[in-house]
Amino acid sequence: MSWLRALKETARSGLKIERRRLEPLIALRGAAGLALVIGVSLALFGPLVAASSAFGAFQAAIATFQRSWRPRPVLALISGVSLGLSTFVGYVTGTHLLLFVALLVVWTFLAGLAWAAGPTGGIIAASNVAIMLVTITLPTSAAQAALHGAMIMFGGVVQAALIVLFPIRRWGAQRDALADALAAEADYARRLRHDPVAHFDPVPLMLARRAAAVTAREARRRPAELHGSRGVAERIRPVLASLADPAMGVPAEGPERDRVRELLGAAASLLDAAARAIRKGDPVRLPAPAVAALRTPDTGALLTGPPLRAADRLAALLSDVIEAAEGDGTKEERAGAEEAADAIKESRLPPEHHHRRPTLLRLVPVILGAMRREAHRGSPILRHAVRLAAVAAVGYLLGRLLPLGHGYWAPLAAVMVMRPEFSQTYSRAVARFGGTLVGVFLASAIVEAAHPGTGPLAALAVACALLMYLLMRTGYAVGQACVGAYVVFLLGMAGDDLSQTVFERVLLTLAGGLLAMISYAVYPAWETPRLRSRLGDWLKEDGRYAAAVVDQYADPAERGQDDVRRALLATREARVAWQEAVATAQHEPVRHRGLSHGAADATQHALAQLGRVAMLLEAHIPRKGAASVPGAAPLAEALRGATDRGAKAVRERRVPDWTPVREALESWEAECREREEAPEAGVPPPAGTGLVRNNVTLLLETLEEFSQGLTS
Numbered sequence: 001m002s003w004l005r006a007l008k009e010t011a012r013s014g015l016k017i018e019r020r021r022l023e024p025l026i027a028l029r030g031a032a033g034l035a036l037v038i039g040v041s042l043a044l045f046g047p048l049v050a051a052s053s054a055f056g057a058f059q060a061a062i063a064t065f066q067r068s069w070r071p072r073p074v075l076a077l078i079s080g081v082s083l084g085l086s087t088f089v090g091y092v093t094g095t096h097l098l099l100f101v102a103l104l105v106v107w108t109f110l111a112g113l114a115w116a117a118g119p120t121g122g123i124i125a126a127s128n129v130a131i132m133l134v135t136i137t138l139p140t141s142a143a144q145a146a147l148h149g150a151m152i153m154f155g156g157v158v159q160a161a162l163i164v165l166f167p168i169r170r171w172g173a174q175r176d177a178l179a180d181a182l183a184a185e186a187d188y189a190r191r192l193r194h195d196p197v198a199h200f201d202p203v204p205l206m207l208a209r210r211a212a213a214v215t216a217r218e219a220r221r222r223p224a225e226l227h228g229s230r231g232v233a234e235r236i237r238p239v240l241a242s243l244a245d246p247a248m249g250v251p252a253e254g255p256e257r258d259r260v261r262e263l264l265g266a267a268a269s270l271l272d273a274a275a276r277a278i279r280k281g282d283p284v285r286l287p288a289p290a291v292a293a294l295r296t297p298d299t300g301a302l303l304t305g306p307p308l309r310a311a312d313r314l315a316a317l318l319s320d321v322i323e324a325a326e327g328d329g330t331k332e333e334r335a336g337a338e339e340a341a342d343a344i345k346e347s348r349l350p351p352e353h354h355h356r357r358p359t360l361l362r363l364v365p366v367i368l369g370a371m372r373r374e375a376h377r378g379s380p381i382l383r384h385a386v387r388l389a390a391v392a393a394v395g396y397l398l399g400r401l402l403p404l405g406h407g408y409w410a411p412l413a414a415v416m417v418m419r420p421e422f423s424q425t426y427s428r429a430v431a432r433f434g435g436t437l438v439g440v441f442l443a444s445a446i447v448e449a450a451h452p453g454t455g456p457l458a459a460l461a462v463a464c465a466l467l468m469y470l471l472m473r474t475g476y477a478v479g480q481a482c483v484g485a486y487v488v489f490l491l492g493m494a495g496d497d498l499s500q501t502v503f504e505r506v507l508l509t510l511a512g513g514l515l516a517m518i519s520y521a522v523y524p525a526w527e528t529p530r531l532r533s534r535l536g537d538w539l540k541e542d543g544r545y546a547a548a549v550v551d552q553y554a555d556p557a558e559r560g561q562d563d564v565r566r567a568l569l570a571t572r573e574a575r576v577a578w579q580e581a582v583a584t585a586q587h588e589p590v591r592h593r594g595l596s597h598g599a600a601d602a603t604q605h606a607l608a609q610l611g612r613v614a615m616l617l618e619a620h621i622p623r624k625g626a627a628s629v630p631g632a633a634p635l636a637e638a639l640r641g642a643t644d645r646g647a648k649a650v651r652e653r654r655v656p657d658w659t660p661v662r663e664a665l666e667s668w669e670a671e672c673r674e675r676e677e678a679p680e681a682g683v684p685p686p687a688g689t690g691l692v693r694n695n696v697t698l699l700l701e702t703l704e705e706f707s708q709g710l711t712s
Contacts, residue, residue: 048139
């Protein structure tokens with residue numbers, strides 16, 4: 001993509017306004033907390049301290065809107081406390097230019113590295129640095145700076161307290177994540193009716209798993225319907241695929257296929273019912289036709305072998321997910337939930353209570369470790385941190401040199417728009433300039449026309465904050481228009497001279513946005529050259545997942561299920577990383593180096609099919625103590641070694657060679673033929689032998705398709 005087209009696409013993306021579901025009650029709660037903080041600060045300390053505390057309460061409320069599974073009060077407290085400390089330290093060093101610039105560089109560099117802990121941490125850290133540049137201009141002494149910092153913290157405490165006292169849809173994010181996962185399973189079941197080899201997007205299941213991570217204290221307070229359902233949903237997916245795939249024994253047409261379609265439709269209806277119940281916290285209302293379809297005795301007469309086992313397993317799992325979705329209710333409903341929990345504990349996957357989230361104190365070394373892992377030359381997070389620190393320092397010095405007031409607006413704008421990705425940085429820069437232009441013009445026009453006093457200005461600031469909270473998810477430009485007006489009203493309340501507000505803020509916002517855009521062009525972190533590395537990672541994890549599943553047929557054991565689970569999670573993460581890299585690379589003004597669009601599409605399809613075949617095998621993993629399948633262990637080792645070497649070949653721009661897998665499969669087939677011709681040939685082979693042979697053949701075919709696609 002050329003630079004001109006890339007700029008056009010990112011500008012269009014930044015100015016786009018979407019219709020999104022609004023959350024008026026949450027917006028009202030945030031605005032009420034802001035109004036309370038401003039009112040108390042005005043009454044006790046005057047407009048200057050009120051302006052500082054308002055910034056703290058405003059930012060604390062914004063932090064709670066970020067995508068995070070942690071309790072919202074925690075995010076508000078972290079934002080308020082960190083901003084208060086930053087304000088005090090920033091003011092103390094602000095009188096010494098070199099010392100403050102050094103502090104700003106360190107602060108912004110750490111804020112950039114905070115993206116290693118996730119987008120929520122990165123956004124909160126960058127926002128705090130940006131707002132600090134405003135708040136340090138308000139105090140006039142160290143004692144006042146301490147007071148301002150304390151009141152900023154007070155703003156965060158107030159927002160956290162309101163969230164605790166007036167909870168809105170408690171556990172709502174976790175409910176939505178789990179319901180979305182079940183709804184995705186239902187949609188998958190419907191698509192399998194018409195396309196037996198349809199692909200499944202694992203993102204809803206990944207989000208549900210992250211949402212299910214709780215501390216020990218949270219686990220005791222979690223609603224009953226949030227226990228267990230996710231684990232059952234995880235196990236339903238491979239069973240659905242195994243039931244629908246013609247390779248498992250059901251022909252493409254005929255009465256067997258009709259029965260499979262009927263079962264898939266019933267499963268979709270029941271999963272939708274469970275999703276609705278969990279999302280709203282209501283009892284499950286089962287559709288009678290779906291229940292009747294599962295209970296009909298025709299299944300045993302029409303299906304045999306793996307499809308029959310999959311149908312029986314599906315009925316049991318659907319019963320479990322319905323019982324778990326009942327949650328707290330009548331005595332009978334609670335008994336059903338307990339039975340479902342017992343069933344989950346006895347199942348083959350590790351129970352959900354093993355998935356624990358660290359507390360805040362224990363999270364600190366985890367975050368530091370993640371930041372340390374990004375400290376290498378090729379890390380996009382490290383490059384982002386370096387860009388952020390350099391731009392903040394240059395923007396601050398530029399603002400000091402220009403014959404304008406409010407020089408902090410240039411670094412503020414740059415810090416707020418910069419992201420580790422090219423497209424987000426450029427789109428946000430355009431959106432911030434456009435939104436600030438509109439917001440500052442409107443607010444300044446209101447001030448010049450009405451000349452409101454301190455009280456009306458505070459009320460106008462709260463109204464702008466309310467609009468910001470309400471509309472922030474509809475588009476970045478809309479939110480920045482509200483923020484621009486909010487800052488004008490707030491600084492006007494603090495006695496700021498508004499005669500040059502429009503010119504100064506617009507010009508400095510444009511300068512900050514241009515600095516951010518130039519920094520990415522000079523010191524980029526393009527995703528395009530790393531596409532081969534991402535593809536190699538996905539190939540390696542897919543191969544390890546397939547090998548872990550085949551290993552279970554060689555040595556059926558309970559402990560081996562953990563290996564399969566870890567391999568499955570790793571391949572999901574690698575797949576999502578590849579998809580995000582491809583989506584990012586599409587908007588970058590960089591040529592594809594070594595991987596064409598056709599090769600990317602073909603190899604992605606092959607790897608998705610590779611994971612799907614392994615998932616079909618996982619659906620029929622033998623129980624602990626079952627007879628092992630002879631020859632499965634060498635096949636697993638060949639798969640693991642060949643895909644590891646293949647991943648290295650992909651990164652080195654070579655075509656992988658799958659000869660070891662082919663030789664291992666041919667050797668096993670020869671042994672099977674000899675065993676069949678032996679005198680004791682009347683002894684049937686262990687259950688699963690044919691299943692492993694057929695699916696490993698399919699795995700080899702997908703690997704060869706991958707190599708062919710790599711050269712397209």
